[in-house]
Amino acid sequence: MPTQRLLTHGILFEGILVATAFAHMAACGAPPQPAKPVPTKETPVAADETTPEKKGKAKTSPAAPKNPAVLGRVPDEELPKTEIEWRKRLTAQQFQVIRKKGTDRAFTGKYTDTETPGTYRCLGCGESLFASGEKFHSGCGWPSFSAPIDGLKGQTIAEHDDRTLGMIRTEVTCRRCGAHLGHVFNDGPPPTGLRYCINSSSIILDEKKPEPEPKPASPE
Numbered sequence: 001m002p003t004q005r006l007l008t009h010g011i012l013f014e015g016i017l018v019a020t021a022f023a024h025m026a027a028c029g030a031p032p033q034p035a036k037p038v039p040t041k042e043t044p045v046a047a048d049e050t051t052p053e054k055k056g057k058a059k060t061s062p063a064a065p066k067n068p069a070v071l072g073r074v075p076d077e078e079l080p081k082t083e084i085e086w087r088k089r090l091t092a093q094q095f096q097v098i099r100k101k102g103t104d105r106a107f108t109g110k111y112t113d114t115e116t117p118g119t120y121r122c123l124g125c126g127e128s129l130f131a132s133g134e135k136f137h138s139g140c141g142w143p144s145f146s147a148p149i150d151g152l153k154g155q156t157i158a159e160h161d162d163r164t165l166g167m168i169r170t171e172v173t174c175r176r177c178g179a180h181l182g183h184v185f186n187d188g189p190p191p192t193g194l195r196y197c198i199n200s201s202s203i204i205l206d207e208k209k210p211e212p213e214p215k216p217a218s219p220e
Helices: 002-027 083-089 092-098
Strands: 118-122 128-131 157-162 169-174 180-185 195-198 203-207
Touching: 083 092, 157 180
Parallel strands: none
Antiparallel strands: 118 128, 118 203, 157 169, 169 180, 180 195
């Protein structure tokens, strides 16, 4: 009998402790939560519970530049029609030069001293304008070319009288989109005697890709 009473009292005491614990958790706003089942070999793991080690890294494609002329020649139907559209495609400096006929500060342009082989294209429409072989160091502070890419035919470069700033100069623009490029002067090297003084903000260089090395002949 004493042993039976002790067991009965123990069971009652444990019941009181459990009830007290549940009451305390409910009062604190944290109702008891059932334990989560541990995945076993027979329990498939949900897709969103895959461990990081097993997850493959998502492939992200590079964002397209806001100015498609960076990638190549822009189709006629995709050229901007308004100044608002031009502003969306160009940086503030590029817009000031290309659309407002501004000028880069001397010796600050990206391509002033560049000697990398390639083709310089219009940053407004992507048209090819100058070949790197016609570029020379004039010391004027801006990229200088002795002739446009099509020689002196005038199919890529248009010329206009410029009487601003109390001077008479010849402005050069992209014939296709009208982008202001710079000016041309009669103090260049032979054989043309011309110096196309161009703003770096108006052009972009497509670097010439190195030619692949010839494969060695296979032994017969």
